[in-house]
Amino acid sequence: MTVPAAPVAPSPVVRRRVHRAWWVAAVTFGALIASAGFRSSTGVLMEPVEGEFGWSRELTSTAVTINLVVFGLTAPFAAALMERFGLRRVVPIALVLVSIGSGLTTVMTSSWQLLVLWGVPVGFGTGAMALVLGAVVANRWFVKHRGLVTGLFSAASSTGQLVFLPVMARLAVEVGWRWAALVVSALALALVPLVLLLLADHPRDVGARPYGAPDEDDEPLPTTGSAQVRPARAAVRGLVDAARTSTFWLLAGTFFICGWSTNGLIGTHFVPAAHDHGMPVTTAAGLLALIGVFDIVGTVGSGWLTDRVDARLLLVTYYALRGLSLLVVPSLLGPAVRPNLFLFVVFYGLDWVATVPPTVALCRQHFGLERSAVVFGWVYASHMVGAGIAATFAGTVRERTGTYQAAWLTAGALCLLAAAAVLAIRGADGRRGARVRPPRPEPVAVGG
Numbered sequence: 001m002t003v004p005a006a007p008v009a010p011s012p013v014v015r016r017r018v019h020r021a022w023w024v025a026a027v028t029f030g031a032l033i034a035s036a037g038f039r040s041s042t043g044v045l046m047e048p049v050e051g052e053f054g055w056s057r058e059l060t061s062t063a064v065t066i067n068l069v070v071f072g073l074t075a076p077f078a079a080a081l082m083e084r085f086g087l088r089r090v091v092p093i094a095l096v097l098v099s100i101g102s103g104l105t106t107v108m109t110s111s112w113q114l115l116v117l118w119g120v121p122v123g124f125g126t127g128a129m130a131l132v133l134g135a136v137v138a139n140r141w142f143v144k145h146r147g148l149v150t151g152l153f154s155a156a157s158s159t160g161q162l163v164f165l166p167v168m169a170r171l172a173v174e175v176g177w178r179w180a181a182l183v184v185s186a187l188a189l190a191l192v193p194l195v196l197l198l199l200a201d202h203p204r205d206v207g208a209r210p211y212g213a214p215d216e217d218d219e220p221l222p223t224t225g226s227a228q229v230r231p232a233r234a235a236v237r238g239l240v241d242a243a244r245t246s247t248f249w250l251l252a253g254t255f256f257i258c259g260w261s262t263n264g265l266i267g268t269h270f271v272p273a274a275h276d277h278g279m280p281v282t283t284a285a286g287l288l289a290l291i292g293v294f295d296i297v298g299t300v301g302s303g304w305l306t307d308r309v310d311a312r313l314l315l316v317t318y319y320a321l322r323g324l325s326l327l328v329v330p331s332l333l334g335p336a337v338r339p340n341l342f343l344f345v346v347f348y349g350l351d352w353v354a355t356v357p358p359t360v361a362l363c364r365q366h367f368g369l370e371r372s373a374v375v376f377g378w379v380y381a382s383h384m385v386g387a388g389i390a391a392t393f394a395g396t397v398r399e400r401t402g403t404y405q406a407a408w409l410t411a412g413a414l415c416l417l418a419a420a421a422v423l424a425i426r427g428a429d430g431r432r433g434a435r436v437r438p439p440r441p442e443p444v445a446v447g448g
Contacts, residue, residue: 020200021141021211025149027198028137029156031091034191035129036160038098038184042067042118043268044169044285047275048177049114057272059111061395064268065388066119067126072259072384074127076377080234081128082136083373086201090128095188095195097125103185106178125188127384132377135360139369140202144212147357151303154356155296165292169271169285238374247366248375250425251359252382254319254418258355259383261322261411264390266291266348273404278335287337287345294349302354311358311365315422318358322351323415329408362425 046060081090101121108114134153142149164184171180200206242248266288274284305314325348332341363379364372394407 019211020206020208021203023198024137024141024200025152027195028134029152031095031129031191031195032131032134032153032156033160033163034095034187035098035126036156037164038102038122038160038188039067039071039126040160040263040267041102041164041168041180041184042122043271043288044165044172044281045177045180046268047272047281048172052177053111055111055114056399057395058392058399060114061268061391063114063118064395065392066115067123068259068263068268068384068388068391070119070123071127071130072381072388074124075130075132075380075384076235076238076374078128078130079132079136079373079377080238082133082201083234087133087136088196088199088201091133091195091199092192094125094128095192097121097128099125099185099188101125102181102188105181130380130384131356132373132380135376136373138360139364139373141210142212143210143214145307147305147307147361148300148303150360151300151306151357154303154353155299159292159296165285165289166282169282173281235374235377238371239378241371242367242375242378245366247362247425248379250421251362251379254315254421255355255359255379255383256386257319257414257418258353259385259387260390261326261415262352262387263384264387265326265394265407265411267387268391269394269398269404269407273398274333276398276404277333279333279337283337287341290345291349291352294346295352295354298350298352298354299356301350303357306357306361311361312422312425314358315355316419318351318355319415319419319422322348323412323419325351326408326412326415329412330403330405366426 042064046057046064049055050057050060078090078094098121101117101123104121105114105117108117131154134150134156138146138149138153167183168180171177171183203209270288271281271284274287275281302314302318325344329344332338332344334341359379360372360376363376367375390407390411393410394404397407398404
């Protein structure tokens with residue numbers, strides 16, 4: 001008698017769930033895109049506002065300067081606020097501030113109202129969603145691919161330009177600048193429920209660990225420092241401690257020049273400068289958006305390289321090439337998009353904020369994982385102060401001389417100075433100068 005074989009149970013299908021860190025990264029990416037788009041929209045609204053109210057380029061440039069400086073100075077305090085109150089509270093409030101500030105510009109009647117609205121609510125709101133948000137999320141949620149994720153977050157600022165600037169320019173030209181401002185206001189409010197639904201403060205809040213954390217680390221390390229003191233005190237203490245080192249001043253000084261040459265000059269004045277040479281506003285805005293397209297590639301690539309190459313070597317290369325490219329801009333602008341101008345757009349796009357991942361990495365290496373977000377907040381503040389000064393400087397140069405040429409040449413020279421300054425930053429081995437070497441392994445922590 002043959003005994004029937006026992007049925008073989010089918011092999012269980014192993015389903016891999018997407019780690020929660022990637023969902024948090026996705027919504028952070030979206031918030032950073034929106035923040036960059038909201039902030040950069042001032043560049044295409046300058047000329048329409050000037051035309052309606054008869055205000056000068058100096059005045060509108062000053063409004064942008066206040067916006068950039070408030071944006072930058074908010075960053076270190078925003079990092080401390082995120083530590084104390086959590087991302088899910090800080091980011092929605094920031095979005096509401098942007099919505100209020102942009103919406104109220106549609107009913108302004110005096111120049112001081114432009115200075116206040118662009119400067120305070122829009123500046124505070126976008127500053128609270130600056131790259132410091134990306135640094136906090138990358139440090140808390142990722143161990144593996146941290147440099148790559150930082151590069152993705154940096155690229156989000158360029159994607160914001162890509163998405164928003166052509167739309168804003170077309171609305172401002174064909175419908176009116178008020179409609180462009182209202183679109184910004186509505187989109188900021190629309191993001192609030194999405195952030196509340198998907199964003200989480202810490203891996204431990206959802207029973208997870210940072211992505212790529214070793215299995216033997218069963219418990220997250222307790223947070224210390226900035227999470228246990230008042231946000232303002234934590235931010236100021238972070239500045240006082242970091243300011244005792246030459247590395248902080250070198251990073252802050254070079255990032256000051258980075259802001260001068262990107263957000264302050266190109267981001268604010270490229271569209272009106274191209275228009276001065278006979279180029280339509282919509283075409284110029286499209287070129288600025290194209291810079292954003294190529295910066296996505298450049299910044300993500302920079303994040304990948306930061307995981308593998310000495311960050312100082314990357315910064316020297318980025319600043320030197322950026323400086324050389326800016327020196328030739330005055331000879332490239334014209335009424336049409338010529339091949340050499342297109343080449344500049346591609347090149348400058350690849351280099352736009354490629355400086356962010358290696359700068360974040362150097363903050364982490366020199367000041368520790370726990371304090372790096374607040375320290376980078378202050379370094380980023382210097383970036384936006386530089387951007388603010390450049391916005392006014394370039395506007396004044398244009399108002400007094402009728403051309404932006406001196407502004408381009410000044411920015412190019414400063415970038416070459418930044419490349420030289422990076423060589424003075426000490427490496428992890430205590431030596432000056434940049435060498436090709438993998439960065440040291442970093443400790444695992446959640447408190448970022």
